[in-house]
Ligand SMILES: [Zn+2]
């Protein structure tokens with residue numbers, strides 16, 4: 082143990098035990114990258130063996146966007162995501178950035194031309210002081226040297242969204258987001274970074290807006306995937 086640790090011992094982000102790293106040794110064993118071939122090719126949710134997509138995506142009539150995630154929204158990675166989001170521990174984005182690179186390679190998507198992130202409304206940004214999806218995207222771009230562009234913004238405000246059930250949120254109108262004025266997206270391969278995919282509605286809404294710029298491909302990669310599509 083380093084001398085400094087005697088005064089400021091590091092605590093495991095998940096269980097709170099003394100630890101020399103972000104997570105103690107036993108919590109580290111609980112962390113596993115999601116395996117792309119076990120997941121729905123569209124929403125990255127759970128699917129049955131021998132199929133390509135989950136049941137919901139098979140009957141999906143909405144915008145189809147390929148989504149991926151690094152970890153299940155459970156255990157240590159849920160603690161990390163919550164610390165990143167609510168405890169002003171934005172620096173954690175740097176710790177997870179390399180896993181975005183590993184998962185992108187593993188999933189086999191074409192390397193993006195540019196990266197953007199899911200915008201948050203001004204009120205949440207004001208409360209937290211930052212947007213965790215932006216921090217993740219920034220850390221990923223610092224590592225990969227890919228260009229990071231703020232392509233999207235929240236249209237008006239959506240306080241009412243808090244009161245909506247999860248099922249209702251899936252039906253949110255596309256108009257929740259709008260395209261920022263700026264560079265051309267024509268023919269570009271865009272990667273949207275988010276913190277947690279739950280229903281996938283947010284990713285779809287962002288992608289639908291970006292399509293207005295006529296890009297070649299839009300994909301969403303999130304730090305975590307919440308268990309089931311309707312959770
Ligand atoms: Zn622990």
Ligand SMILES: [Zn+2]
Pocket residue numbers: 121122123124125126134135136137138139
């Ligand atoms: Zn699916």
